[in-house]
């Protein structure tokens with residue numbers, strides 16, 4: 001039945017993508033990674049002269065985004081994927097350059113408004129798992145199921161390090177940890193749609209749990225509380 005929304009929010013590198021994509025596969029829902037949308041916009045800004053020496057030219061960026069949209073597309077493996085301006089973006093969005101600016105881009109009111117509308121449109125008449133920071137609080141406050149993921153910083157740093165190595169992007173552990181701390185702070189302290197747990201979200205601490213354990217906890221919670 002379309003219209004079911006599962007929100008997966010939480011801090012960076014707590015396992016949101018793994019859980020959200022596993023849930024989407026299990027329930028045959030769409031999967032939307034809203035963090036990837038902020039990364040794509042950051043990449044677009046960097047490549048279109050909208051970020052110069054760490055300064056973001058907000059109005060220029062928003063003007064350039066006019067008429068550009070996110071949409072669903074079938075990728076070359078036959079999976080439903082997110083596209084922007086007709087193109088699919090992948091692991092290159094997780095480079096240090098993008099991670100370094102993304103939270104500053106995500107603070108901007110016009111960018112959040114733009115992506116809020118895009119996220120709403122992508123979910124129209126769909127059953128969908130959406131991961132991010134403000135999904136259960138701001139974008140889909142009426143989501144049927146809400147999860148909030150937390151984990152210890154050293155475990156998150158190690159996981160992020162591994163993910164980066166797997167994608168052949170190299171940079172040191174200290175730099176990764178600093179980036180996670182900086183992003184968490186910017187995301188939690190910003191005025192608009194800060195990262196916080198929704199009142200009715202189910203919290204999972206993923207520090208000492210395997211991916212399968214986290215998935216099983218979430219699945220049990222959904223199956224015993226809701227009809228999907």
Ligand code: C5P
Pocket residue numbers: 012013034035036038039102103104106131132133134135183184187
């Ligand atoms: O999820 P990921 O770590 O890829 O997200 C990158 C950044 O995008 C976050 O650090 C945050 O600044 C921003 N973001 C956001 N709201 C969301 C999802 C991501 O502000 N719903």
